[in-house]
Amino acid sequence: MPSPGSAQESAPTSRRSKITPERAQELYTAVLELLRESGYDSLTMEGVASRTRCGKSTLYRQWxxxxxxxxxxxxxxxxTLFSDIDTGSLSGDLHGAAQVVDAASGKDTALMHALSHAALQNPDLLCALRSTLIAPAIAAIDAMVERAVERGEIDAENPAADYVAAQVIGAMRARSLLEGRYPEDGFLARFIECAVLPALGLPAGPPASPPASGGSGT
Structure with missing residues (x-):
């Protein structure tokens, strides 16, 4: 004989409509905050329910x-990290990207760190991590490089041009693994000046004028 709760579990459609888009965003924000704070393994539905004052059964019915x-x-x-940056120079664009990373205070790096191991065990999670954090950042940096080639700033045949995104994103990720800390303010900018720009044949150092966001998106 069905338990009293089974009738409710068998009809989730009517329940789902009660979670508004605004409420869903609150729940999603809480999930990501908890992931950054304690990692994937420590995340529980009970913890999300407590943080958001949402019934655990509602979370299970919905997701x-x-x-x-x-x-x-x-x-x-x-x-879409970096997508609105278009300063007119590759150096300016990359320094603009560094400013975005500094402004995020390591949030995206912390999130990638929290999910990396779990994602290797869960294909859906890995796909979501790549599509929401990694792929947009790669696409935006690749677009910066393509614009630089079109402007004649860098040689299209320079092999280093193929690895700019890997260098920038790798630097964001690697410091937490190698040194146990997230990139602090200025770290990525220094890495760009010392490693990325010289490999591309561009002058090391910050751009002549402060980078500005705006222009075209990707």
Whole structure:
């Protein structure tokens, strides 16, 4: 004989409509905050319910499991890092990217760190992590490089041009692994000046004028 709760579990459609888009965003934000604070393994549906004052049963009815909720949170808070940066020079664009990273205070790096191991065990989680954080950042940096080639700033045949995104994103990720800390203000800018720009045949050092955001998006 069905338990009293089974009738409710068998009819989730009517329940789902009660979570508004605004409420869903609150839940997604809480999920990502908890991930940054304690990592994927320590994240629980109970913890999300407590943080958001939402019934645990509501979370399970809406998303079914922790991995599904995390995937939904990543997709629901998709950000396009660096996409609005177009300063007219590659040096300015890359320094603009460094400013974005500094402004984020390591949040995206912390999130990638929290999810990296778990994502290797969960294909859906890995796909969501790549599509929401990694792929947009790569696409935006690749667009910066393409614009620089079109302007004649760098040689299209320079092999280093193919690795700019890997260098920038790798620097964001590697410091937490190698030194146990996230990139502090100025770290990525210094890395760009000392490693990325010289490899591209561009003068090391910051651009002549402060980078500005605006112009075209990707």
């Amino acid at each position: 079914g499991s922790k991995p599904e909720l995390v995937v939904a949170a990543l997709n629901g808070t998709r950000r």
